[in-house]
Amino acid sequence: MMMTMKVFQTPARHGYAVEASPFLPSRAACAASQFYGITGSGSLLVLDQTDTGVVLVRSWAWGDGLFDVAWSEANEHVLVAGGGDGSLQLWDTANQHAPLRVAKEHTQEVYAVDWSQTRGENLIVSGSWDGTARVWDLTLSASLSTLRGHEGVVYSTIWSPHIPACFASASGDGTLRIWDVKAAACRLAIPAHKAEILSCDWCKYDQNIVATGSVDCSVCVWDLRNVRQPVSQLLGHTYAIRRVKFSPFxxxxxxxxxxxxxxxxxxFSRKQPLLDSVEHHSEFVCGLDFNLHVPNQVLDCSWDETVKIYSPACLSAGTNTAAP
Incomplete structure (x- = not known):
C-alpha cells in the first residue's frame, strides 16, 4: 500500500517545528531557521493543503532563528512562535507585516511554546535555554509567572490537555517536571533519562500518561501515579529523539x-510496539504533529528544507481504534 505524500519546499530554511491548525483541517504552520538555526534569521510559514499539494498562505521573516510554533486554541488566525533572540512573537494571519506583540523576558533561546487547551484558560507557556519556563496571557505584556527548578536547558513545555494550569517540561538535566501554575510550584520531578530530554507530550486520553524523548535514543512512557519506572520504553532510534507526539485518535x-x-x-500497549519507521528525509527531523481533523494524517519538517504531510499505512491498518 503506497503512502501518498504532499511536500512543501522551504529553500534555505531548516524546519524546527510544524503544527496543524486546531480549527482548519488543511492549515499548518512551520517555524524554520536559516543556517540550521545556528546563525541567521528565521521564517514563520503558514501553509494550506490542496488536492494536489501544499501552498504558502503567509510567511513572515524574523531577525533570529525560530524554533517552535503553536496555534491559538481560541482564534483560528493567531499563532505564537519562539525565537533564538529570547523572544515570543504573536502573529495574526490577517496581518501581513509585523507581529501583533513581542515579549522578550527570556535571556536565551526560546525553544518551546505551547497554547493551553483547557476550558476557561487562554495561556501560553514558553521554555528557554535560560533554564526557565514562563507563563503568559495574550497581551504578552509581562509574564504571569516564571518557573525555576530545572538545572539545564528547557527544551519542551506542554500544557496538560486535561488539568487546568498544569504543564510538563523536559530539560537537558534529564528530568521531566510537572508544574502547577496557580501555586507556581513543581509538583513532580522525574529523573526520566540519564541524558538530555528534548521533548515531552501528554496523552490526549489519560491525564496521568506523559511521554519523553531523549538524546539516549529512547522514548519513555510514564504514568505520573507511579514514576519509579516507565510504563514502556520504546527503543529503535539510533540518534537523539527530537520530538514525541501522542495520537489524537x-x-x-x-x-x-x-x-x-x-x-x-x-x-505502547503491544508486545512489539514499533508499528513502522518512515525514512523519507535526508536530514534531522525536528518537527512532528498529527492533524486533529484528518485521522491518521501526520505532518513533519526537517533540516532537509521540506515539510511533508502524509498518512502512514500503519495508522490506518485497522489496529488502532479511538479511545472510548
Whole structure:
C-alpha cells in the first residue's frame, strides 16, 4: 500500500517545528531557521493543503532563528512562535507585516511554546535555554509567572490537555517536571533519562500518561501515579529523539522523530510496539504533529528544507481504534 505524500519546499530554511491548525483541517504552520538555526534569521510559514499539494498562505521573516510554533486554541488566525533572540512573537494571519506583540523576558533561546487547551484558560507557556519556563496571557505584556527548578536547558513545555494550569517540561538535566501554575510550584520531578530530554507530550486520553524523548535514543512512557519506572520504553532510534507526539485518535499510539532522519510510530500497549519507521528525509527531523481533523494524517519538517504531510499505512491498518 503506497503512502501518498504532499511536500512543501522551504529553500534555505531548516524546519524546527510544524503544527496543524486546531480549527482548519488543511492549515499548518512551520517555524524554520536559516543556517540550521545556528546563525541567521528565521521564517514563520503558514501553509494550506490542496488536492494536489501544499501552498504558502503567509510567511513572515524574523531577525533570529525560530524554533517552535503553536496555534491559538481560541482564534483560528493567531499563532505564537519562539525565537533564538529570547523572544515570543504573536502573529495574526490577517496581518501581513509585523507581529501583533513581542515579549522578550527570556535571556536565551526560546525553544518551546505551547497554547493551553483547557476550558476557561487562554495561556501560553514558553521554555528557554535560560533554564526557565514562563507563563503568559495574550497581551504578552509581562509574564504571569516564571518557573525555576530545572538545572539545564528547557527544551519542551506542554500544557496538560486535561488539568487546568498544569504543564510538563523536559530539560537537558534529564528530568521531566510537572508544574502547577496557580501555586507556581513543581509538583513532580522525574529523573526520566540519564541524558538530555528534548521533548515531552501528554496523552490526549489519560491525564496521568506523559511521554519523553531523549538524546539516549529512547522514548519513555510514564504514568505520573507511579514514576519509579516507565510504563514502556520504546527503543529503535539510533540518534537523539527530537520530538514525541501522542495520537489524537488512539490512546496508546504515539510518534517520534529523530536526528537519525526517521519518524517512528509506536503502540505502547503491544508486545512489539514499533508499528513502522518512515525514512523519507535526508536530514534531522525536528518537527512532528498529527492533524486533529484528518485521522491518521501526520505532518513533519526537517533540516532537509521540506515539510511533508502524509498518512502512514500503519495508522490506518485497522489496529488502532479511538479511545472510548
Amino acid at each position: 488512539s490512546q496508546t499510539v504515539l510518534a517520534s522523530c529523530s536526528y537519525d532522519f526517521s519518524v517512528r510510530f509506536w503502540d
